[in-house]
Amino acid sequence: MANGGKRQARKIPEATVSRLPLYLRSLLEVANDGMPTISSERLAEMSGVNAAKVRKDLSYLGSYGTRGVGYDVEYLLFQMSRELGLTHDWHVVIAGIGNLGHALANYAGFHERGFPIAALVDADPRVIGTEVNGIPVRHIDELPAVAAIHQIAIGIIATPASAAQEVADRMIAAGVSSILNFAPTILSVPPDVSLRKVDLAVELQILSFYQQRKTATDRVAHVAADAAPPAT
Amino acid sequence: MANGGKRQARKIPEATVSRLPLYLRSLLEVANDGMPTISSERLAEMSGVNAAKVRKDLSYLGSYGTRGVGYDVEYLLFQMSRELGLTHDWHVVIAGIGNLGHALANYAGFHERGFPIAALVDADPRVIGTEVNGIPVRHIDELPAVAAIHQIAIGIIATPASAAQEVADRMIAAGVSSILNFAPTILSVPPDVSLRKVDLAVELQILSFYQQRKTATDRVAHVAADAAPPAT
DNA sequence: CTTTGTGAACGGATTCACAGCT
DNA sequence: AGCTGTGAATCCGTTCACAAAG
Numbered sequence: 001m002a003n004g005g006k007r008q009a010r011k012i013p014e015a016t017v018s019r020l021p022l023y024l025r026s027l028l029e030v031a032n033d034g035m036p037t038i039s040s041e042r043l044a045e046m047s048g049v050n051a052a053k054v055r056k057d058l059s060y061l062g063s064y065g066t067r068g069v070g071y072d073v074e075y076l077l078f079q080m081s082r083e084l085g086l087t088h089d090w091h092v093v094i095a096g097i098g099n100l101g102h103a104l105a106n107y108a109g110f111h112e113r114g115f116p117i118a119a120l121v122d123a124d125p126r127v128i129g130t131e132v133n134g135i136p137v138r139h140i141d142e143l144p145a146v147a148a149i150h151q152i153a154i155g156i157i158a159t160p161a162s163a164a165q166e167v168a169d170r171m172i173a174a175g176v177s178s179i180l181n182f183a184p185t186i187l188s189v190p191p192d193v194s195l196r197k198v199d200l201a202v203e204l205q206i207l208s209f210y211q212q213r214k215t216a217t218d219r220v221a222h223v224a225a226d227a228a229p230p231a232t
Numbered sequence: 233m234a235n236g237g238k239r240q241a242r243k244i245p246e247a248t249v250s251r252l253p254l255y256l257r258s259l260l261e262v263a264n265d266g267m268p269t270i271s272s273e274r275l276a277e278m279s280g281v282n283a284a285k286v287r288k289d290l291s292y293l294g295s296y297g298t299r300g301v302g303y304d305v306e307y308l309l310f311q312m313s314r315e316l317g318l319t320h321d322w323h324v325v326i327a328g329i330g331n332l333g334h335a336l337a338n339y340a341g342f343h344e345r346g347f348p349i350a351a352l353v354d355a356d357p358r359v360i361g362t363e364v365n366g367i368p369v370r371h372i373d374e375l376p377a378v379a380a381i382h383q384i385a386i387g388i389i390a391t392p393a394s395a396a397q398e399v400a401d402r403m404i405a406a407g408v409s410s411i412l413n414f415a416p417t418i419l420s421v422p423p424d425v426s427l428r429k430v431d432l433a434v435e436l437q438i439l440s441f442y443q444q445r446k447t448a449t450d451r452v453a454h455v456a457a458d459a460a461p462p463a464t
Numbered sequence: 465c466t467t468t469g470t471g472a473a474c475g476g477a478t479t480c481a482c483a484g485c486t
Numbered sequence: 487a488g489c490t491g492t493g494a495a496t497c498c499g500t501t502c503a504c505a506a507a508g
Contacts, residue, residue, distance in 0.1 A: 013477070017438060099339055216317070300467050300508045301467070
């Protein structure tokens with residue numbers, strides 16, 4: 001009776017949440033190979049983390065392992081899918097059908113992993129009415145209707161930076177409450193809306209930082225504008 | 233003389249490094265508007281972080297601000313570009329010219345921000361010889377030659393997961409020492425190679441976790457396979 | 465008086481190491 | 487004996503708050 005009416009909502013740390021999808025992927029692979037159980041050690045290796053972290057992370061979901069044995073793959077898969085909200089598909093809308101939006105609309109990985117693209121919207125009359133991957137591009141003014149019909153809770157922004165905030169506002173007005181932003185700009189959203197961002201150029205800039213420290217170990221301030229000398 | 237021959241390599245925390253590109257973006261915007269200086273407060277707001285963090289982060293680069301005034305925009309831009317290794321362009325190779333690779337090859341943001349795409353490689357004979365954005369797709373066997381000619385240090389992997397590790401190995405053998413991986417798989421690379429990953433579906437799965445907690449506040453274990461009920 | 469730069473306090477995440485269960 | 491689950495220790499990053507500088 002200790003845990004009666006109210007389901008205890010365990011507080012899962014953000015860092016753990018962002019690793020759960022990695023574990024899920026590894027588990028799917030293992031399940032495919034027919035392995036019935038898996039140790040934290042092996043799961044860690046497959047997911048690119050260390051074993052202690054895996055155990056701690058999984059312990060936030062509950063005590064689903066068996067000491068001396070490991071974790072039951074199917075059971076853990078089920079629990080993890082449930083926790084991640086992946087027991088049903090999430091329909092997604094993509095706004096901005098330029099290069100990137102186009103590619104995202106064609107990307108099979110979304111559908112495969114439970115995020116079918118239900119709708120595409122743009123503001124440019126030249127692309128409206130065209131189809132990408134069998135999905136017609138609608139005008140962004142139709143977003144409220146489209147979102148309601150398809151029960152869309154998750155939106156992807158692939159517009160130019162200049163349009164992104166406006167598009168985000170309209171998505172939110174249309175009932176979208178989770179947004180993945182690819183536009184290179186900071187968005188502000190109300191606290192009840194989840195926002196994640198992926199900035200492709202930023203990733204390269206971060207790599208550049210470390211790369212630079214490798215190749216330019218012992219130069220002083222001297223900044224050369226021309227190409228770096230070839231490595232031996 | 234305390235800081236003589238050896239340039240003191242300040243140890244910049246990873247978290248800070250990953251924010252520098254955001255500051256850089258904000259600074260470019262501010263410079264464009266002709267503002268001569270900027271306060272940590274304003275820079276923070278534009279970059280979506282808080283002011284104390286901005287000051288701490290910038291302090292790792294050096295004491296480039298003026299108390300009572302703020303930071304000189306141009307000077308800070310210069311220092312930050314230098315620190316990030318963005319005083320020259322970095323030529324990039326993309327491996328895997330499917331949907332995603334195609335889009336990345338067309339993405340103008342890379343070139344604009346100092347990462348021109350110098351080469352494209354794939355293994356599929358059907359795409360080899362075609363051009364994307366004016367760049368010919370070469371066979372991956374030519375990677376060593378291509379990488380050497382263009383002095384490529386940074387590679388992007390946009391292949392299917394099954395090919396990614398092999399491609400990474402070949403890139404590294406060809407002298408690439410920073411990799412951005414879009415394939416949904418864990419790569420192992422030697423410690424001197426920098427690796428970052430972007431998994432598009434994982435981002436959506438993380439959003440799904442939080443989204444699920446919003447819409448499914450008070451159900452117990454009861455997992456329904458059909459669509460969620462409409463709000464209100 | 466304004467705003468930086470930074471020690472100090474705090475909090476979250478990772479790792480350690482071992483008790484507890486099978 | 488083998489492996490999980492978890493307190494305790496540690497590390498890293500964030501925030502606070504104020505002295506120092508203009």
